[in-house]
Amino acid sequence: xxxxxxxxxxxxxxxxxxxxxxxxxxxxxxxxxxxxxxxxxxxxxxxxxxxxxxxxxxxxxxxxxxxxxxxxxxxxxxxxxxxxxxxxxxxxxxxxxxxxxxxxxxxxxxxxxxxxxxxxxxxxxxxxxxxxxxxxxxxxxxxxxxxxxxxxxxxxxxxxxxxxxxxxxxxxxxxxxxxxxxxxxxxxxxxxxxxxxxxxxxxxxxxxxxxxxxxxxxxxxxxxxxxxxxxxxxxxxxxxxxxxxxxxxxxxxxxxxxxxxxxxxxxxxxxxxxxxxxxxxxxxxxxxxxxxxxxxxxxxxxxxxxxxxxxxxxxxxxxxxxxxxxxxxxxxxxxxxxxxxxxxxxxxxxxxxxxxxxxxxxxxxxxxxxxxxxxxxxxxxxxxxxxxxxxxxxxxxxxxxxxxxxxxxxxxxxxxxxxxxxxxxxxxxxxxxxxxxxxxxxxxxxxxxxxxxxxxxxxxxxxxxxxxxxxxxxxxxxxxxxxxxxxxxxxxxxxxxxxxxxxxxxxxxxxxxxxxxxxxxxxxxxxxxxxxxxxxxxxxxxxxxxxxxxxxxxxxxxxxxxxxxxxxxxxxxxxxxxxxxxxxxxxxxxxxxx
RNA sequence: UGCCUCGUGGUGUAACGGUAGCACGAGAGAUUCUGGAUCUCUUUGUCAAGGUUCGAAUCCUUGCGAGGCAGCCA
Numbered sequence: 168x169x170x171x172x173x174x175x176x177x178x179x180x181x182x183x184x185x186x187x188x189x190x191x192x193x194x195x196x197x198x199x200x201x202x203x204x205x206x207x208x209x210x211x212x213x214x215x216x217x218x219x220x221x222x223x224x225x226x227x228x229x230x231x232x233x234x235x236x237x238x239x240x241x242x243x244x245x246x247x248x249x250x251x252x253x254x255x256x257x258x259x260x261x262x263x264x265x266x267x268x269x270x271x272x273x274x275x276x277x278x279x280x281x282x283x284x285x286x287x288x289x290x291x292x293x294x295x296x297x298x299x300x301x302x303x304x305x306x307x308x309x310x311x312x313x314x315x316x317x318x319x320x321x322x323x324x325x326x327x328x329x330x331x332x333x334x335x336x337x338x339x340x341x342x343x344x345x346x347x348x349x350x351x352x353x354x355x356x357x358x359x360x361x362x363x364x365x366x367x368x369x370x371x372x373x374x375x376x377x378x379x380x381x382x383x384x385x386x387x388x389x390x391x392x393x394x395x396x397x398x399x400x401x402x403x404x405x406x407x408x409x410x411x412x413x414x415x416x417x418x419x420x421x422x423x424x425x426x427x428x429x430x431x432x433x434x435x436x437x438x439x440x441x442x443x444x445x446x447x448x449x450x451x452x453x454x455x456x457x458x459x460x461x462x463x464x465x466x467x468x469x470x471x472x473x474x475x476x477x478x479x480x481x482x483x484x485x486x487x488x489x490x491x492x493x494x495x496x497x498x499x500x501x502x503x504x505x506x507x508x509x510x511x512x513x514x515x516x517x518x519x520x521x522x523x524x525x526x527x528x529x530x531x532x533x534x535x536x537x538x539x540x541x542x543x544x545x546x547x548x549x550x551x552x553x554x555x556x557x558x559x560x561x562x563x564x565x566x567x568x569x570x571x572x573x574x575x576x577x578x579x580x581x582x583x584x585x586x587x588x589x590x591x592x593x594x595x596x597x598x599x600x601x602x603x604x605x606x607x608x609x610x611x612x613x614x615x616x617x618x619x620x621x622x623x624x625x626x627x628x629x630x631x632x633x634x635x636x637x638x639x640x641x642x643x644x645x646x647x648x649x650x651x652x653x654x655x656x657x658x659x660x661x662x663x664x665x666x667x668x669x670x671x672x673x674x675x676x677x678x679x680x681x682x683x684x685x686x687x688x689x690x691x692x693x694x695x696x697x698x699x700x701x702x703x704x705x706x707x708x709x710x711x712x713x714x715x716x717x718x719x720x721x722x723x724x725x726x727x728x729x730x731x732x733x734x735x736x737x738x739x740x741x742x743x744x745x746x747x748x749x750x751x752x753x754x755x756x757x758x759x760x761x
Numbered sequence: 762u763g764c765c766u767c768g769u770g771g772u773g774u775a776a777c778g779g780u781a782g783c784a785c786g787a788g789a790g791a792u793u794c795u796g797g798a799u800c801u802c803u804u805u806g807u808c809a810a811g812g813u814u815c816g817a818a819u820c821c822u823u824g825c826g827a828g829g830c831a832g833c834c835a
Contacts, residue, residue: 520773
């Protein structure tokens with residue numbers, strides 16, 4: 168078993184898992200059932216990954232399911248184009264880890280009417296996303312509009328909800344000062360009649376609402392007769408024009424949880440003050456089955472980026488990035504295109520834990536998860552990003568040697584490959600300095616360096632153009648020093664990578680850096696003022712020949728530089744690489760000091 | 762302003778009345794045909810003040826600080 172796999176199977180502990188454990192031991196529920204309820208109005212991001220890993224992780228650890236549910240109660244903001252990307256991202260994130268614990272339902276299936284303890288009840292059971300996912304779809308809150316409406320009628324009949332004719336502004340004002348609506352004491356029959364007519368479309372948008380009758384003097388605003396239904400003459404992406412009244416989040420969410428048999432409803436901290444309302448609705452309905460329990464945790468914040476659909480949408484819309492899947496974006500599709508793997512994201516998520524403290528996580532933690540994985544898995548390759556030509560003057564013209572190179576020193580099974588060597592090479596321009604600082608181990612005038620897997624060379628001369636720029640380095644090789652050869656053990660301080668000029672494969676290489684220049688871009692409310700102008704640099708690289716056949720699913724370490732992944736923009740013979748993450752660079756730190 | 766929640770090294774977390782530990786980062790060294798990786802070592806912390814207790818990061822009180830909510834958004 169690999170280290171990462173071990174880490175993943177070691178069950179994390181946090182306050183939520185403790186609560187669930189206690190509930191299980193108390194026999195509160197048949198099994199643990201969570202849910203992941205994104206609103207289909209944007210792409211999933213790394214913050215959603217935390218929620219998914221929590222919900223699905225719990226399901227995994229306790230042998231239950233985590234329903235994927237579109238939380239689509241606001242037709243004005245949601246679009247079906249997002250649904251597909253959401254499900255694809257969820258599956259990608261969970262591949263090989265949590266698919267069997269994803270709860271889906273047959274396409275088009277709606278809740279069944281059952282009788283429990285002599286009472287009518289609605290439920291919709293999930294199916295696991297297994298071998299055969301065809302015909303399975305996510306849950307939709309909008310599939311429960313009919314049931315939710317029945318519950319609304321029930322509240323009205325119980326005298327716990329009323330139709331209110333106040334405007335939005337009046338409602339706000341009254342709630343703020345704790346004043347009761349003049350429509351609060353309408354008769355049950357009048358309320359029933361008005362609700363029916365609301366549904367029938369007799370009233371214009373915003374003219375009336377259905378409100379819960381709770382307590383206008385409550386210190387908790389959400390208990391001051393919150394709105395349950397509003398009138399919206401808008402087509403819904405999933406239900407079409409079937410409805411012109413739509414339930415609010417608070418009303419729909421707890422009931423959706425209940426209908427699906429959710430036991431633990433995990434959400435972020437901003438819903439903490441809604442919990443009394445969540446409980447009030449479910450308890451007021453006197454439902455026959457056991458009720459779901461809402462538990463809140465802190466959302467994920469990472470430095471040097473923004474994680475909110477609203478802000479990410481802005482970046483997409485104003486062209487700051489090239490789309491939701493721009494490799495600089497903290498979206499799952501962006502991270503994936505950048506080359507970051509689902510396993511790395513998952514191990515990052517388990518590493519940061521779950522608490523109620525709204526923390527700011529360093530990006531370095533994600534980087535560590537990526538480096539740890541890629542060091543073990545990535546194929547090593549030679550590529551020169553900013554080439555400078557080297558002529559080995561004592562090496563015969565026209566001669567080409569094939570040298571053996573190790574694919575992965577961390578994994579002998581990865582084998583070796585052949586690397587052509589010849590008289591004319593490219594090396595990284597940063598690997599030569601005419602006037603080097605102290606402790607510079609690379610090539611310098613009169614100095615020696617090891618060309619990895621090849622010879623030790625000595626720099627005799629730096630050829631310059633009229634502008635004084637170095638155009639070529641003329642070197643001599645110690646022809647006895649070939650790697651593996653009899654006198655190859657001679658110690659040279661520096662070892663550098665190189666590419667044979669004649670056989671080099673050209674590639675576009677996209678060098679990504681952090682999107683923002685400050686740790687908290689939105690601290691002053693103007694995150695776009697802190698965009699990093701150097702977040703993308705594109706270079707024309709010289710690569711070793713084998714990279715012409717690079718595979719999208721493979722990760723490559725360009726030795727001494729960084730980890731790279733093939734971009735979908737690649738064409739046959741024209742590879743495009745994205746820099747996923749740099750290697751640690753101790754020399755850069757050292758150089759900075761002086 | 763009201764209400765809710767939360768404060769443990771630089772960062773993320775653990776310790777559930779009994780030795781404040783782990784990871785990341787940072788620093789030093791060893792090693793290395795990747796200035797990568799690996800190995801060793803070091804550094805820094807319980808928001809504050811009272812109280813309860815043989816003993817408090819943990820329980821209580823007050824204060825301070827941070828975040829959230831106060832949409833017919835979710």
